Amino acid sequence: MFISKRRFILKTCGTTTPLLCLQPLLLLAEQYGGFTKVEDLFYSRKNYKRPELQIMPHQHFDQEVALLDTLFPDGAAYCLGAVNKDCWYLYTLNPIPKKTIISDITTAACDEADQTLEILMTDLDPEIMAIFTKEECLNATEATKKSGIDKIIPNMVIDDFLFEPCGYSMNGVTKNGCYMTIHITPEPDFSYVSFETNIPSSSYREIIQKVLDTFNPGKFTVTIFANQASPTKDTSKELLLLNHIGKWQRRDIQLCNFKNYDLIYTFYCRFPS
Numbered sequence: 001m002f003i004s005k006r007r008f009i010l011k012t013c014g015t016t017t018p019l020l021c022l023q024p025l026l027l028l029a030e031q032y033g034g035f036t037k038v039e040d041l042f043y044s045r046k047n048y049k050r051p052e053l054q055i056m057p058h059q060h061f062d063q064e065v066a067l068l069d070t071l072f073p074d075g076a077a078y079c080l081g082a083v084n085k086d087c088w089y090l091y092t093l094n095p096i097p098k099k100t101i102i103s104d105i106t107t108a109a110c111d112e113a114d115q116t117l118e119i120l121m122t123d124l125d126p127e128i129m130a131i132f133t134k135e136e137c138l139n140a141t142e143a144t145k146k147s148g149i150d151k152i153i154p155n156m157v158i159d160d161f162l163f164e165p166c167g168y169s170m171n172g173v174t175k176n177g178c179y180m181t182i183h184i185t186p187e188p189d190f191s192y193v194s195f196e197t198n199i200p201s202s203s204y205r206e207i208i209q210k211v212l213d214t215f216n217p218g219k220f221t222v223t224i225f226a227n228q229a230s231p232t233k234d235t236s237k238e239l240l241l242l243n244h245i246g247k248w249q250r251r252d253i254q255l256c257n258f259k260n261y262d263l264i265y266t267f268y269c270r271f272p273s
C-alpha cells in the first residue's frame, strides 16, 4: 500500500477482498483528511486462472462492477484484450463533463503529471522463480540482489519480503516520491509476477526490457496510463511500433481515451521455440 496526500494505491493478491475495504477507507479519508469527493478511481486486474477459488465479490468481474456501482454513480467498466483468453479488467470513473463549472480539484488533477506503467507476467522462467524461495535465498535482500530487481530502477529505497516457503513482495520509493512495486508468485503451476511504477519517462522501452530480462515470462500484458501533463503521454506511439519485443510477439493492442488519461493495453507472447 502506498499513501500520498491525495491518493491510495492498494495492491493485493490471492483470495483477498480489496473492494470490501473501499467504504471504510473512504470514511477514514473523510475523517482524517477531510476528503469528501473521489476525484478518480482505477480498479484493475488480469483475468483469473481459477476465478471460482476467489471470495465474493471477486469471483466474477460483474460482481465487482455491481459493488463499485453502488459507490460510484459515474463508474464505467471495461475489458481489454481477448475475453476468452488473456484479458484485463478495468473500472474507472467516467463522469459527464460539466462545461461551466471547473472545480479546483479537476484543475489540479490536469496540471500535475501522472503516469503508471504496469506489467503483468505469467508462465515465468522456473530457474528465475526458484530465486524467490527460501530454498535458494536466505532472505529478501538476497533475492532482490540475485534477481537483479535492485537494478530495474536504481536508487530506490526498498522494503522487501521473502515468504515462507516461497513468494516475494517489494515496495520501493525514490527520493522524489516515485514508487515501484513487485509481487512474485513463483509456484510453477501458477507463476505470476506483477510490476508497477509511476516513474515519469518519455520512453518506457528500457524499463520494459529490463523487467523482461529479469523475469523472462512466457506471456505478459503492458498497460500505461498517462495524463496530458505527463512526459509519458506519447509512449503509446512507441508501443504501437513494437510488433515484437525481442522474443515476444504482440498479440493484442488497444488504446483508450478517458476523462483525464490515455491508456494503452498490449499483450505479448513468447515466440514458439
Ligand SMILES: C[S@@+](CC[C@H](N)C(=O)[O-])C[C@H]1O[C@@H](n2cnc3c(N)ncnc32)[C@H](O)[C@@H]1O
Residues within 6 Å of the ligand: 011, 012, 013, 014, 163, 164, 165, 166, 167, 168, 169, 183, 184, 185, 186, 187
Ligand atoms: C507475492 S506474495 C503476495 C503477498 C501479498 N502481496 C502480501 O503482501 O501479503 C504471493 C506468494 O507468496 C506465497 N505466500 C507464502 N505465504 C504467504 C502468505 N502468508 N500470504 C500471502 N502469500 C504467501 C504464495 O504462495 C505466493 O507464491
